[in-house]
Amino acid sequence: MNSPLAVAPRFSSSEYAELRRRTIFECGKWDPQYEDGCVLAEFALVLTPEVRDELGELAEALAREALAAEAELAARPELHAELGLPRAIRSALREARELGLSPGVARVQRFDFHWTTDGWRISEVNSDVPGGFIEASGLSRLAAETLGLALAGDPTAALADALARATPPDGAIGLVHATAFTDDRQVMLHVARALEARGRRTCLLDPTQLDWLDGRASAATAWFAGPLDALARFFPAEWLPNLPASSRWRHFFRGARTPLSNPGASLLVQSKRFPLVWDELATPLPTWRALLPETRSPREVDWRANDAWLVKPALGRVGDGIGLRDVVAPREWRAIARSARWFPAHWAAQRRFAALPVEAGGEPLYPCLGVYVIDGRRAGIYGRIARRPLIDARAQDIAVLVNA
């Protein structure tokens, strides 16, 4: 099967050194190294305009279906336990019946595509707090300049435009994240710069530094105090219940009047167990059914003996805890298998697809294309590539470009 992905020539050593430096200092990427390897790939992936458009159309269809399913699921609390959501979040979502769901704005979704023996398949949607903005907008722009190719889109600009549209010209936007974690702060600073370029004021803060009055958020920090016109959240929704009740974190799910990007309800379709409730929904999900491999409860299939299945945590992120028996280390597999066996309600079993590698420098490498959709429109691609068919923290970030 012919791959729709081409690999650009490897950057020269001086080009690569320059790319790394500029990605750090111009784009604000502070984590270019992971143990012994640079996380920036030494080459770029190149798509034809037709492939870019095909992925964009598929992602937009997935996004439409996901948002419709999210709205339906929000009104169906009896299905939330099946999704593996923590009890506190289920409780907050139930309260939405009286208080109303917290409103969404600048809705960001990222669908992770893989080229397989059966064509394009997706492994998941990141509908809660998708990352990759620095790489998809910044690294790709620098690589495009170096190689004379076109960007596949600019998700940072699209997000900033969407937030700017949703707020008044001198509006203030709170960028909510775990401030202690520089991996997250770098993303928030990157987005903040784009917002400030559009005339918006920004406040970087953690979720406990929000005051909620009558559903409206304001910042209470030493560097910014006052009302906020919108919140952009980079703090995973499933971790919000770990905050003290005094933080009033439930406003991220219900009862807020300040619009949120994204609202907590976005977690409903991010759960890897989302397919387990499809048959209960009126929302048609034809694109999801076509692109996401069959997904079942770990109780229903013999994933331990049958390599045609993998397991993944319902609310896992960045490839953590994905059980591919012949890919992960034996010790890791044993730990994953034990956890999935003891707590199957928090895991999903998914039929494996056979990802096809691209070849770079004589080495087979497995790419993953995270296609952003922001407010319903395609908005760029975050590329990652790995030596094994598993995209996790060891995967490299790779620029995704388009032939003019």
Next chain:
Amino acid sequence: MNELELYSRWAPDDGAWTPWVKPVLFAAPHTLADEEREAWRAAAERARGRWTPPRPGDTALVLDLPGPDALALAVECAAHGYRPVPLFNSCLGRNAVVPNEPLRAGLELGVDALAAARLLRDAAPAFVLDARRGQGGPKPLMFDNRWRVFAQDFPSANVLLSRGIRSVVLVQAGTNSPSIDLAHVLLRWQTAGLSIQAVDLASTSPAPAPIRVAKPAWYGALFQRLLVTIGLRRNSAGGFGEVVPDATTTGTGFA
């Protein structure tokens, strides 16, 4: 000197340990204040003659001292042939829990002494940490910029061994035991065959002595990094050290 020039001085293109230098503090624009110059002079003075590292060869250093004292000692060690590798993974900011301005100033003010050391490109590394990284707890209105180290912030034991490093000396003040986050790193190295020694600069005659790094909580556990990360994240609203109960540990919080 702009941010990039400063980084290039500490992380030269051809430096063997350059990939591990954390760029966070370098990337922060900063204007030196007179009191920062004075504080750096004092830190450099304290570091002078405080401790002489082993003759460079097959030893790497991990300097885990408070703030500018770690950086000042790293510059001293550079004069003995060790390449400082700053691993400060934390931001500057108003009303911050960990005051990083003295470190940022030290990076700028220590650069001439670093250049004077004329280090070889493959000089043995002195990894530099700030022992205050997990100190205290944020109060309302504060910027929580505390941080932790993870195994992936350092070279693996394979890389160290392949470059001729056989032992690691942990340099601290007031203790010989590594902090919990650092223990995760050191134990991996120890398991791979590196000899770990520790020196307590607060002792009367500081000299490296072998230690056995004990297994820290959650060592090698599924989601270990995630657990620590969540601990750190959640505690941006309430204190380090907790582990979030999840489906892989207990059922609490997930019914």
